[in-house]
Amino acid sequence: MSNKKIEKIRHSLAHIMAATVKELYPRVKFGIGPAIENGFYYDFDLTSPLFPENLPKIEKKIRELIRKDLKFEKESISRTEAKKIFKNQPYKFELIKELKGLQVSCFKFHDFVDLCKGPHIKSTKEINPKAFKLTKIAGAYWRGDEKNPMLTRIYGVAFETEKELKDYLKQVEEAEQRDHRVLGEKLDLFHIDKAIGPGLILWHPKGALLKKIIEDYVLSEYLKAGYQLVNTPHIAKISIWDTSGHTKFYKDSMFPVMQLKEMGKVIPYQLKPMNCPFHILIYQKEIRSYRQLPIRYTELGTVYRYEKSGTLHGLTRVRGFTQDDAHIFCTPEQLGKELVSVLKLTLKIFKTFGFKEFEICLSTRPKKYVGTLKSWQKATNALKYALEKVKLAYQIDPGEGVFYGPKIDIKIKDSLGRAWQCTTIQVDFNLPEGFNLSYIDKKGKKKQPIMIHRALLGSLERFIGVLIEHYAGAFPLWLAPEQTWIIPVGTRHKKYARETCKQLYENSSRSIVKDANETVSKKIREGEIQKIPYLLVVGDKEIKRKSVRVRQRGKGDIGKMKLNKFIEKCQNCLCKRKN
RNA sequence: GCCGAGGUAGCUCAGUUGGUGGAGCAUCCCCAUGGUAAGGGGAAGGACACGAGUUCGAGUCUCGUCCUCGGCUCCA
DSSP: OOOHHHHHHHHHHHOOOOOOOOHHHHTTOOOOOOOOOOOOEEEEOSSOOOOOTTHHHHHHHHHHHHHHHHHEEEEEEEEHHHHHHHTTOOOHHHHHHOOOOOEEEEEEEEEEEEEEEOOOSSSGGGGGGTTTEEEEEEEGEEEEETOEEEEEEEEEEESSSHHHHHHHHHHHHHHHHHHHHHHHHHOOOOOOOOOOTTTOEOOOOOHHHHHHHHHHHHHHHHHTTTTTEEESSSEEETTHHHHHTTHHSSSSGGGOEEEEETTTTEEEEEEEEEHHHHHHHHHHHHHOBBBOOOOEEEEEEEEEEOOOGGGGGGTTTTTTEEEEEEEEEEEEGGHHHHHHHHHHHHHHHHHTOOOOEEEEEEOOOOOOOSSHHHOOOOOHHHHHHHHHHTTTEEEEETTOOOBBBEEEEEEOOTTOEEEEEEEEEEEESSHHHHHTOEEEOOTOOOOOEEEEEEEEEEEEHHHHHHHHHHHTOOOTTTTTTEEEEEEEEEEEGGGHHHHHHHHHHHTOOOOEESSSSSSHHHHHHHHHHHTOOEEEEEOHHHHHHHHEEETTTTTTEEEEEEHHHHHHHHHHHHHHHHO
């Protein structure tokens, strides 16, 4: 069976659901009801609220209709007639008004007529009544515009067979188990506290260590690639954001201004939403020669953005986050080569973290922008050149660029195939113009450099959220904040456990002695839950032979090993950054 | 920000028609000194998110605020 058939089934289910809702709410006004990935939805303007308890009732009615073997019939009617039929359906009416052509197409099913171009199944008997499920009720703006009324949306999932539905529901359950917010609590990595504020992360010892390990790794890669580390403050006078254009274009996403009294005057200060102006000022501190370029400034810069309350989500959407940011200042001739290097570096880093699949988008000029059309075209071409040079497949996201330039976004796919936007690489001719940046060229003339803004992991917070879900909390050895637990069998083995721990630490392996008065079994269980890569049990036999009994995560007891052999095994994994 | 659902111990949750709040895990103490996924016993732990209101009496009913969750919109 083809994909097309399942789409017809999903779309038809949306219609059947609409017919059912009409029975329950005769005065309902209909929005639209398309097929989507894994299912369908329909938007309704209801006279009274719909509760989740009602969903099984609606499901039951849908099944009844399906079993009646009802036909879907296509009808082509004139616009005038359509306007008459849908005169009490304002949303449908609005759609008809915008349709071109004299005839509009409708689908009749049961006694329910819907404006629709189809296609649909011929009869409800093509639907397996056990292979769909209504999943949730949500609010959704009419036509996706927040100025429009909010409709009630019912989501459903549907497949051709009952097994596919069950598999899908199981996969959803698995994804819930991997949810970084759940694992963040279970593994004691971080929390968000009411007393601090929404979207602001408190990193616990294990989470902070994980973050530091990631930061150290990427920073070392950047330094190797010729970047220079800089460091800048969290606040600045607001005037710098006037120059950069942020107060004009992104005021709504910035935290409110602080009014500071200085020299008898009130000077407004602003929490930084990005690092670029700071790096620009470091560049501008002296007169630059073409010989110095490219200059690549990098910073693990923490920025604060006032995201709307409803958009916050665990670590993946927050109000304060650390970017692995960098700004590259280069000549026009160097641009292509620099972009290629950035892309190569990105791929290398993601590979090390275990990500293999990406979605790459080239985002072009948005409605609100600064600069000339010519410079936008040049910047976009440079990005295209780099993508093609590195042989990366990409799609174009029209109008999704930043106000100062086009960009490449890389979304990484986790082990469940979900895509998360992390990397952003932006070419910018406009801030160099706004800040009047320059360098002296070979002929002693002033020229304007080009800037590349790039954050490869994007936000450390989001990246760690993705990483937690990707590994379901079972981090590879080099990332695991606690790599080895040493479990002494009895009190008299504690000393040996501590000596072993010390040796492991001296060989840069993060280790902990679990010497609480509990049974070995309990500590093993705890270690498994905490997803510790290695659990070492030590008792009389191990002391005698200077060895450890090794339990490897996911493999169970792998037997005894000389301590120096175990250290060697760990170091081997660590230097390759493999599990 | 918008629509909807929630907020009870550190965590996961129960709490009947309104009548002074419970369990498991975690914590602390005691016993047990252990060999690969929970040894046993005891204790402590709570303005029931916050603020008003209705009532003789509110975890429970009403309203407001904050926060969380599912979506929508947004994401430099």
